[in-house]
Amino acid sequence: MVGGGRMGAGIAQVFAVAGAMVCLVERDPATAAAARDRVAMGLHRAAEKGRLTELADAVLERLRLVDDVSGLSPDTDLVVEAVPEEAPLKVRVLAAAERAVGEQTVLASNTSSLSITGLADGLRRPERFLGMHFFNPVPASKLVELVTSSLTGDAAREAARSWVAGLGKSDVVVRDSPGFATSRLGVLLGLEAMRMLEEGVADAAAIDRAMELGYRHPMGPLRSTDLVGLDVRLAIAEHLHHELGDRFAPPRLLRDKVARGELGRKAGQGFFTWEAS
Known part of the structure; x- marks a missing residue:
């Protein structure tokens, strides 16, 4: 998970709750600590509402923090980018993440409107890239909008659909166009x-x-x-x-x-x- 703001922390939380080992990337120790606090607060709120099947602290142990995408493991299955809605920033972050992970890794952007085709410009493997648009608040939302470009491969799309189902959410698959559907x-x-x-x-x-x-x-x-x-x-x-x-x-x-x-x-x-x- 690259970016630990409100959306990024929510996405990290739902993957951790689903049992995934999550590496959350933030730019420095202070923002990383703030991101961890957001995830912890979300988990404790879920526990208070009876929505967790294990202790919040046990879920939080599946969260690892790093301050650069170079700290991502080559064995990573999925990278979701949730940095601010600035296309040049997203292109740089995605390209750097691609260099850090393996060829099997699927890359996704949580953008709510930017062109998936445009964001793929800096990638060597655009067939492994798509949009995974989560909604706020992520833990409570039932939908993930999957956005495919003409370059997105079937394997990446189907892997994303499987992850969405594993989170207990539903997907809609839409073609890359301004604003997508939602x-x-x-x-x-x-x-x-x-x-x-x-x-x-x-x-x-x-x-x-x-x-x-x-x-x-x-x-x-x-x-x-x-x-x-x-x-x-x-x-x-x-x-x-x-x-x-x-x-x-x-x-x-x-x-x-x-x-x-x-x-x-x-x-x-x-x-x-x-x-x-």
Whole structure:
């Protein structure tokens, strides 16, 4: 697991719970310790809710921390990258990871919108690469979106499907295209909800409740944006705006909130106010 932020820590947690030995890569000892704390907190919360079949500390023993991808074992079966949504950074990380592991290793990116074909540019074995898009919060989410490019081999796709099943989750396989299936639909709904809020159609709670009760969405589009991060959603919207046109143009409200640092749950304020967790 390369990257131990909220998503990376969640992915590391679910693999460790499933019995895998997990190596988590972070850039320095301080961020590595913070990543370990995120995994430990997630495990203890799962234990409190009765969702673990063994002690949280026993699961945590399957987690190893390193500060560079060169510390990955050549015997690694799968590398999942979950660094920030910056294509040049992801390309560098994936290429470095490929150099550290064996030819049998499958590489995957947790990107929610960047081109899988583009991210494969720096790889020697693009047939072993695909997107594995997990959802936040990873332990509770049931879906992993698998994104294949024209270069992705059948063996890598089927291995990824097997891993998803082993996590107790379900997959959908989609072709590499801007926003894939989930981000494209989810972002479009979220942007329209923001425009409705700008226009005074209803307040944030009412807009979300309409989708939760009227359409059985487990979470409304504005609360979901807070959970993902307004900065993350803005970056995805800008990418889709460039690739697909004006229907993905970010509303002024979103830009203003990001400029003020109102980034959602991680900042304590977004479209809603959040208590520290």
